[in-house]
Amino acid sequence: MTPLLEVKNLTKVFGGLTAVGDLTFHVDRGEIVGLIGPNGAGKTTCFNLLAGAMTPTSGSVHFKGEDVTGRKSHQMCKLGLTRTFQVVQPFPDITALENVMIGAFVRHGSTGAAERKAREVLDVVGIAHKADTLGRDLTLMELKRLEIGKGLATEPDLLLLDEVAAGLTPVEIDDILTLVRRLNSEGMTFLVVEHVMKVIMNLSHRIVVLNFGSQIAEGTPAEISKNPAVLDAYLGEEEYVA
């Protein structure tokens, strides 16, 4: 069976800096794959490349068996690959419902259908009671939920979550984790970039570790936490912080 997402020798060079170098990994349907690495390891660049916000220097991306290298963001979204942003990106002057409707319009032409879909999504992410609140008036926790909702509304096969736990309290993080797990059990596939170790270790079925733009390890959370190269590059340092 072909994987849902297949990344081969993906490389992005900015001037003399190789932000992502020769990266190869895949994501199967129904998985939650974590993408981790120290600051500057190339995680966000990798996301930008996959989601179509940047064009790779070389290498290829296959999605649902189709070569999608170099496609634009809106094309990737239509194909079923949607990303959320590390720094939440709401539309401030329209309501939460309308924010989500923008995403729903990808699959629904009529306003009525898009609105029904958006209400359903707001319910799933738990901010249905904020439907009529403007984007600018939502709290960070609500914005994080809105961010996921905006992605879900596009009805993706693969949702890329960028630092969804950043800035949240432990209780709020647990809420978000429960949400992601539930969506996953309903069949949604996730690729997750995350700084909070607890999140990635709890959530991921499989983890890909980056350092200086290249993959240094891949495996289950248990394997990764024992991998000497990873401990060296990343977890060892993090212990002081945690």
Place this chain on the structure above:
Amino acid sequence: MKQMKQYREFLVPLVVFALAAFLPLFLKTYYMHIAILILIWAYLATSWNILGGYAGQHSLGHGLYMGIGAYASTYLALEFGLTPWVGIFVGMAFAAIAGWFVGYAAFRYGLKGAYFALVTIALTEAAVYVVSNWKAMGGAAGLEVKYLGTDPFMMQFDSKLPYFYIILFMTLLAVLTAQWLNRRRFGYRLIAVRENEEAAEAMGVNTLGTKINANVLSAVMTAAGGTFFAQYFTYVGPRVVFGEVVSVQILLFAIIGGLGTVWGPLVGAVILVPVAEIARAELGTQFQGAHLLLYGGVLVFTMLFMPNGIVGLAKSIRARFGKTPDDTMSVSASEGGAS
């Protein structure tokens, strides 16, 4: 039933314009002229608002499209005897091409904000000089619509009444278009582009295509206004229909009335045009351009004290007072859920 509900949103504009249709019963000729001026600027500002207000791309060069519409119909009528009723559509077609080209050239290379504004103002200024040196277009002297007395076939009338109804109908169509956008996918996408382009793109909005389409729609509508302008004043000159003076006036009413709102441009024109006309009539002989000074003053005042325009201010006042029951309900609902 469902169909009825879908079209209910158009009821308010239809009623308002139906009532406005009775205005000539009460207005003397001079006031009819002011009413027509109001509608011309309301129409043009509503057209501009689709690109500038909804999609947030502040074009300072809509004189380009107005000029194309005005010159196309006038030239074709003079040269080939083509009725402006057809010429208006020729002008709209040319404006569509120009709008597409300007949109593609500017947006393809990611021009935004002040840079987009500068490019559009440069293009409309360039058009002034091109037309001023274009013999067939009358050069700097412009073109005069041939006087035919009352000739409905050539969109010419001795009375102001028919002009009033034509521009009233055009403005109604423009307002209905804005109202239609308000609750349709394309309209939502325009707003998404205005609010956050990166997020819109990630959510499946083809932002480049959306902006180009907005520019084309806005240009086409503006060109139709240009044809009417030419027929009403029976004269087109490079500076009169192209150029930055008219381009800036177009957006003035939208900004003062309320960007990105259905009624803002109309409200802005209704309030500002009469004031400016009175200033021109009363002070015009001693202080030429007094009305322009007034525009400037009102614009500064608006920017300072009601950046969302008159309609925007009304909306936020209504939201503050009207929404209180809603807010308390949602708070109590969430409290109920928590306990």
